[in-house]
Amino acid sequence: MYRPTIQSVWTLIGLAVLAVLLLLWALNSPVMVRRSYFEEKLTAAELMKRAGDLIRQVRLEKGVFIDQVNDPNQTALIGEQYTPITTDRGLLDAKLTVLNPNFAAVVVQMMKEVGLGPGDQIAVALTGSMPGANLAVLAASEVLDIVPIIITSVGASQWGANDPHFTWLDMEHLLVEKGIFSIRSAAASLGGGQDMGRRLTVQGRVLLRQAVERNELPLIHNKSLEENIEERLRIYRKLAGKRGIKVYINVGGGAGSLGHSINGRLIRSGVTKNLEMKNYPLKGAMIRLAEQGIPLIHILNINRIVSEYGLPIAPVPLPEVGEGKIFADEKYDPRVTWAALLILLSALGGVVYSGHRVHRLQREGVEPDSLL
Numbered sequence: 001m002y003r004p005t006i007q008s009v010w011t012l013i014g015l016a017v018l019a020v021l022l023l024l025w026a027l028n029s030p031v032m033v034r035r036s037y038f039e040e041k042l043t044a045a046e047l048m049k050r051a052g053d054l055i056r057q058v059r060l061e062k063g064v065f066i067d068q069v070n071d072p073n074q075t076a077l078i079g080e081q082y083t084p085i086t087t088d089r090g091l092l093d094a095k096l097t098v099l100n101p102n103f104a105a106v107v108v109q110m111m112k113e114v115g116l117g118p119g120d121q122i123a124v125a126l127t128g129s130m131p132g133a134n135l136a137v138l139a140a141s142e143v144l145d146i147v148p149i150i151i152t153s154v155g156a157s158q159w160g161a162n163d164p165h166f167t168w169l170d171m172e173h174l175l176v177e178k179g180i181f182s183i184r185s186a187a188a189s190l191g192g193g194q195d196m197g198r199r200l201t202v203q204g205r206v207l208l209r210q211a212v213e214r215n216e217l218p219l220i221h222n223k224s225l226e227e228n229i230e231e232r233l234r235i236y237r238k239l240a241g242k243r244g245i246k247v248y249i250n251v252g253g254g255a256g257s258l259g260h261s262i263n264g265r266l267i268r269s270g271v272t273k274n275l276e277m278k279n280y281p282l283k284g285a286m287i288r289l290a291e292q293g294i295p296l297i298h299i300l301n302i303n304r305i306v307s308e309y310g311l312p313i314a315p316v317p318l319p320e321v322g323e324g325k326i327f328a329d330e331k332y333d334p335r336v337t338w339a340a341l342l343i344l345l346s347a348l349g350g351v352v353y354s355g356h357r358v359h360r361l362q363r364e365g366v367e368p369d370s371l372l
Helices: 009-027 038-061 092-097 103-113 131-144 168-177 202-214 225-243 285-290 302-309 334-363
Strands: 030-034 121-127 147-153 187-189 247-251 270-272 296-299 328-332
Touching: 038 103, 038 131, 038 168, 092 302, 103 131, 103 270, 103 296, 103 302, 121 131, 121 225, 121 285, 131 147, 131 168, 131 247, 147 168, 147 225, 168 202, 187 225, 225 285, 247 285, 270 302, 285 296
Parallel strands: 121 147, 121 247, 147 187, 247 296
Antiparallel strands: 030 328, 270 296
C-alpha cells in the first residue's frame, strides 16, 4: 500500500537535517548589540586611559621603578606593599582590576542607574587605596557633566597610591593642571585608623599632612572619628548649598565615609537606592546621608562589581578601550533567526500540503503512480 509523503521516513529525516542546519546558521550568525549609554561609556573609558597614561609618563620621567611582577601592565599606578603612609592590608587583584580603563564605563552605568544627569551634585569619598577607581569616578563625572564634591582620605592600603611624595592628591593635582580633569578634592583627611592616621608612625602622619599642605587643601583632623564625620557632613552640605546632594559615591574603606569598618560589608557593593535597616555600628558620612534617602554607589568589593557588569578580574594585558559586556552584548541576528524560521516553516508547509494533496487524490480514486 502506498504511504503518503508526510509519513515518509526520508522526508522526516530531511526535515530534521534542514532544521539542524538552520539552527547552526542562526547560532553562528551573532551580532554585537550596543548597550545603553554606549557613547558616554566609551568616552569615559578613553578619558580614564588618558589620565592613567599621563600619570605613568610622569612617574617614569621621575625614574620610578615599576615592579613588573606586581604591576604586570606597567601602569606605574600600583604602589608598594609597605611605605610610611600604608594604612592597611590591601588586595592586589582589586587594585589591578580597577586600572582597566573600561571600569569608567561601569561607573557611568551605575551613575545612570541612580538617575544622575547633567548638573547634578554628588558627594564623593575617595581614598588613596584604589587610584584606578578614583580615576573612573572622575572620568565618568566629567563625561556626564556631574558636579562632585570630593573629600579624600590620603592614606592608602597596600599596593595603592602609597608613595609619600606622589599621593592621590598629587595625582589629582597633576591631572587638573594638565587639563585632563577639571575636578579636585575640596578637603582631605589623613585616613587610616579613626580617619586620623592611627597605626601609622609619627613620620607617616607628618608625610600625610605635608601632602595635604602642598596641595593647599583644608585638613579634616579633629579629636575623634565622630568629629571628623560631622565635619565631612558640614563640608558636603555647605558646598552643596540649596541644590543639595543627589547621590553619594564611596570608593574604598575610608573610616570617615564608612564609620565602623564592618559597615563596608553590611552595605552591598554597587548601587543601593534604598538603604536597608540594619544595626550599623558608628555610622559614617555614607550611612548618615543614605538614611536621608540619598542613593549610594559603593565601590569596595571589586570582584563582585566587575562580575556583575562583565569585566575581567586583574586582566593582563589591560583590555582595549570599549572591550567588554558593559559596552555591547553578543546576540543572535534577528534577521537570520527570522529567515531560518520562515525557511523551516515553508518546508513544513510544503510537506503538509503535499501529504494532504496525495490523500485527497487517493480519496478521489486517483492511483499514486499517476501522480509521478
